[in-house]
Amino acid sequence: MSGHAGSPLALRPWLSKVASVLRVYKFRLCPTSAQAEALGVLIGRLRYFYNAALQERRDGYRAGVKVTRATQERAITAVKRDPECPDYAGVHTHLLQDVVKRLDRAFQAFFDRVKRGQTPGYPRFKSRDRYATFTFKDAGKGNGAAVVAGGARIRLHGIGNVKMKQHREMEGTLKTIGVTRDGTGHWYAIIARELPAHPLPATGESVGVDVGITTFAALSDGTMVENPRPLATARIRMERAQRKVSRRKRGSKRRRKARRLLAKAHAHVANVRKDFHHKTARDLVRRYDRIAIEDLNVKGLARGMLAKAVHDAGWGQFVAILTEKAEEAARVLVRVDPSGTSQECSGCGEVVRKGLSERVHRCPRCGLVLDRDTNASRNIKDRAFGPVTRPGRGLRGGAAHEAHP
Numbered sequence: 001m002s003g004h005a006g007s008p009l010a011l012r013p014w015l016s017k018v019a020s021v022l023r024v025y026k027f028r029l030c031p032t033s034a035q036a037e038a039l040g041v042l043i044g045r046l047r048y049f050y051n052a053a054l055q056e057r058r059d060g061y062r063a064g065v066k067v068t069r070a071t072q073e074r075a076i077t078a079v080k081r082d083p084e085c086p087d088y089a090g091v092h093t094h095l096l097q098d099v100v101k102r103l104d105r106a107f108q109a110f111f112d113r114v115k116r117g118q119t120p121g122y123p124r125f126k127s128r129d130r131y132a133t134f135t136f137k138d139a140g141k142g143n144g145a146a147v148v149a150g151g152a153r154i155r156l157h158g159i160g161n162v163k164m165k166q167h168r169e170m171e172g173t174l175k176t177i178g179v180t181r182d183g184t185g186h187w188y189a190i191i192a193r194e195l196p197a198h199p200l201p202a203t204g205e206s207v208g209v210d211v212g213i214t215t216f217a218a219l220s221d222g223t224m225v226e227n228p229r230p231l232a233t234a235r236i237r238m239e240r241a242q243r244k245v246s247r248r249k250r251g252s253k254r255r256r257k258a259r260r261l262l263a264k265a266h267a268h269v270a271n272v273r274k275d276f277h278h279k280t281a282r283d284l285v286r287r288y289d290r291i292a293i294e295d296l297n298v299k300g301l302a303r304g305m306l307a308k309a310v311h312d313a314g315w316g317q318f319v320a321i322l323t324e325k326a327e328e329a330a331r332v333l334v335r336v337d338p339s340g341t342s343q344e345c346s347g348c349g350e351v352v353r354k355g356l357s358e359r360v361h362r363c364p365r366c367g368l369v370l371d372r373d374t375n376a377s378r379n380i381k382d383r384a385f386g387p388v389t390r391p392g393r394g395l396r397g398g399a400a401h402e403a404h405p
Helices: 033-063 069-074 076-081 093-115 235-247 253-287 307-313 315-328 372-385
Strands: 012-015 020-030 133-136 145-148 153-156 160-165 173-181 187-196 206-211 215-219 224-226 290-294 332-336 360-362 369-371
Touching (some): 033 069, 033 093, 076 093, 235 253, 290 315, 290 372, 307 315, 315 332, 369 372
Parallel strands (some): 206 290, 290 332
Antiparallel strands (some): 012 332, 020 187, 153 160
């Protein structure tokens, strides 16, 4: 199966020539003990409001009454003025609106899954550990939150000026400010700013990218990007942390401490993986004008026998980061149906059947010998941007060469 851009294949190009982009900055917060306690109390109130709004929707459905986002947002003023709910009088209205918005998005996702015939997954009530974020949607106008003291602090309604570690300069116009708490108990500011796109100089180069497990990515020019395997590297540390949690009594302080240590280990792995994804994506965007990448069913692969390795590679996150960077740099990114890319010869189009254990592509028709993943990446590039003529051979995939297994 093959095709090019514009064919019936499920190709989705992003022609990234946009006027502006939204960039999100994440900075560590260092609240005082009193501020940290106030933030925890605020999160608790918002979580309770979320659960109450969810219960209202459930009760309304059972009674045959339609409860929508609009009706619940209109009720916020009454809740803030209700003498029986004194805790919510000082909560900023935008935070309560954000709660209703998040609940509505959960229901929209639920209905979408129902329509697609998937497991619906009805929205759940939030426990203490499953609600840890709030957002001021109009912070750009200083409504509820603002960056102050030259970026050294952020002002939060009802909390005060919280110290912030701004480790890099921010660009663009402030849009929103969010605050989140991770599993280790650390607080972070999530600051969204709108800025003009910064197109990079044209290079005239195109590339196909085949992601994998043995190597993270094989490029059509023969470059191999090694897989750092952050989870596998930290396996012993993670297993020790998990055993500590398992040995502690449920509900005890020692178990909570052990859970924080486990969360810290997971956060380190996630940070290593994300840093690698950002650097790899930035390198691709700088080097190539047009990038073709396979459109994988990551969720399906993550349910198979290689689930742990698939999660460790984090292909979904990498593609999302690559998409954002391509948009900002005005690059073209195309997702390609990967069906048959490993079996088809990139030199002549001959279908050469091979098992997963065969890591070298050998074509009996044209004599092309090269790494299996490199062959697939060339086919991905051909499907996205059209085949190229190979100098001196007249074939479409590039000069044949010996490759290391």
